[in-house]
Amino acid sequence: MATDPRSPAAGLQGSRCSGCSVAVYPADDACPRCGGPARPAALQGTGTLWTWTVQRYAPKSPPYRAPAGGFVPFALGYVELAEGVRVAAVLDVDDFEDLRIGMPLTVTAGAGVPRARPTTPGEEGS
């Protein structure tokens, strides 16, 4: 596939089946529902938290690479985008106590897995 699925400039680059409209992330060239061809599609970055958990202990290394300052617990979850697809993301929140199913989140793609942070007022629908 020509598009780098994690190019920051491109937003969240998924794909959509031309036959059954199923959107997926990361992009795939076949639809997992019908097996038909799928085309690259930019996914909207805003959505709501569908479910979440907190990784309380350091995952096994390898494959895990702890950040420079060492492991700190992090939240992760699935963000339901407008397209209907739920995307796994690390959740950048100040306090785990703030995590609520349904809270508005904005997902961005960078060098690693998608990351999501609480949507700030005025950002909705962007």
Place this chain on the structure above:
Amino acid sequence: MSTDVLICGAGRTPFGRSEATGRQLAVGAVNAALADAGIEWSRVRAAFGGSDSAGLADTLVAQLGLTGLPFVNVKNGCATGGSALVCAVNAIRSGMADVVLAVGFDKHPRGAFDPRPEDWGLGSEYGSDGLMVTTQFFGMKIQRYMHDHGITPRTLALVAEKAYRNGALTPEAWRRTPLSAEEILDSGMVSDPLTRYMFCSPGAGAAALVLCSPEAARTMDGPPVTLRSAAVRTRRFGSFEVFSPWIPGGEPTSVSRDASAAAFEEAGIGPGDVDICQLQDTESGAEVMHMAECGFCQDGEQERLVASGGTGIGGTLPVNTDGGCIANGEPIGASGLRQVYEVVQQLRGRAGERQVPGEPRVGFTHVYGAPGVSACTVLSR
């Protein structure tokens, strides 16, 4: 109606940590199953079995005896035992053999399973960023379920409390020390909302069954149990599975729902007819959700059922009477046949201190695992 298949022998080893190899455990379970049926290995006409990470089942003939029988290796993740059982059933129904062995065994290293992203078709960032951790999936699935159906953390603790209570009554179980709901809630959060003592641990163990045609069963010792059905299914589109970078919107589908429905249809009975069941309890949340996915209650009813003791021994629907995976640990290849072993003991009235009162007549077993596979059986005496 196809030929009945009868279970005439059932054997298991203790589960947990072991000095023995997985293959040695398997030989122990096979010999126990043969002794239970009162037959020699040479009477077995076909065998099916496997492990996830403890070797090939067909090599067991070196210890069991080189009788020349067909021995097929099965490697099907958490459904290894269930798939071996389906193969054994088909071998009997097709007339291939009248006495068939099914065996499952495993031995895993200490700690959580250690998957590699490339084996799952995922980018390396899912490993390096820390998303290749199985407990995360279990936490996230039950988190959503609790939100949708009003299940509380205390119910998750009560499920584990029951597992350890039943494990204490099961000589072959690994975790045999009762723990209170409070101790379980306070045991340290692993993946919210699941705490340390709500999880099973990978371990070692083996289980084996001798299955027979009705004619062959008449020549054997002990009361046979009828295997009314055995069904294996893989996930359909829309299911929520471990290590998914995305999942589809809408109400998730469930492979456990599909496999259990297939098993009940084949058996010609429904969940309401079941007196005792064994449900995959990788952690407390899984048991709660599988009660509904397998048709034993409506979503949300677990909150009342568990609190009232309905799933305990002596309850309206005893679940995981041997302590399940939480108290026995999870040797992947062995779990499915351990469940059948337990139901066989209960239906024969030989379950000792953990015997369900009232002479249970119908039992059900269910395993579930990655990457979306489930195997179910219905048994009756």
